Amino acid sequence: MTVERTLVLVKPDGVQRGLVGEVIRRLEFRGLKPVALKLMQIDEGLAGRHYAEHREKPFFPGLVGFVTSSPVVAMVWEAPNAVAMVRAMMGPTNPASAPPGTIRGDFAVDLGMNVIHGSDSPERAAEEVALFFEPSELVDWERTQSRWVVEAAG
Numbered sequence: 001m002t003v004e005r006t007l008v009l010v011k012p013d014g015v016q017r018g019l020v021g022e023v024i025r026r027l028e029f030r031g032l033k034p035v036a037l038k039l040m041q042i043d044e045g046l047a048g049r050h051y052a053e054h055r056e057k058p059f060f061p062g063l064v065g066f067v068t069s070s071p072v073v074a075m076v077w078e079a080p081n082a083v084a085m086v087r088a089m090m091g092p093t094n095p096a097s098a099p100p101g102t103i104r105g106d107f108a109v110d111l112g113m114n115v116i117h118g119s120d121s122p123e124r125a126a127e128e129v130a131l132f133f134e135p136s137e138l139v140d141w142e143r144t145q146s147r148w149v150v151e152a153a154g
């Protein structure tokens with residue numbers, strides 16, 4: 001069981017629609033631990049670095065325009081297998097095929113405006129966390145509830 005950290009963004013549509021608390025609530029209730037959290041405006045440079053894998057795609061200019069159009073909430077969450085867990089809670093990229101119970105399946109209909117970003121691999125998570133946060137912004141703390149969420153090894 002590997003403890004991982006993953007980058008989560010509540011995208012501009014989610015912030016504008018008042019879904020920040022709902023996203024945090026779901027991650028908190030599940031038992032993940034927040035280690036960083038801020039409201040911020042993404043500029044074009046950061047958008048390009050964050051979505052570098054999509055630079056050649058036809059939707060890239062629209063995607064950059066969207067994520068820079070209004071503030072996002074950027075967060076780092078920690079748990080065993082956090083990357084895959086958050087991806088499962090998000091649902092697939094296209095909300096039209098996202099099951100009810102997932103964030104996209106419950107709150108989105110549009111492929112572009114799909115409320116939430118979550119890193120897609122532990123390697124990419126480390127890169128994305130470094131893109132959005134200074135090391136000093138990552139808070140090392142113990143969530144006392146954690147011992148009732150994850151059974152101690154041995």
Ligand code: UDP
Pocket residue numbers: 059063092093111112113114116117118120
């Ligand atoms: N996106 C889009 N059109 C597409 C595919 C993706 O507008 O045809 C947007 C959408 O907001 C998506 C983001 O680009 O969340 C990144 O795409 P990716 O395939 O990495 O999906 P994700 O990892 O967010 O599920």
Ligand code: MG
Pocket residue numbers: 120
């Ligand atoms: Mg992606």
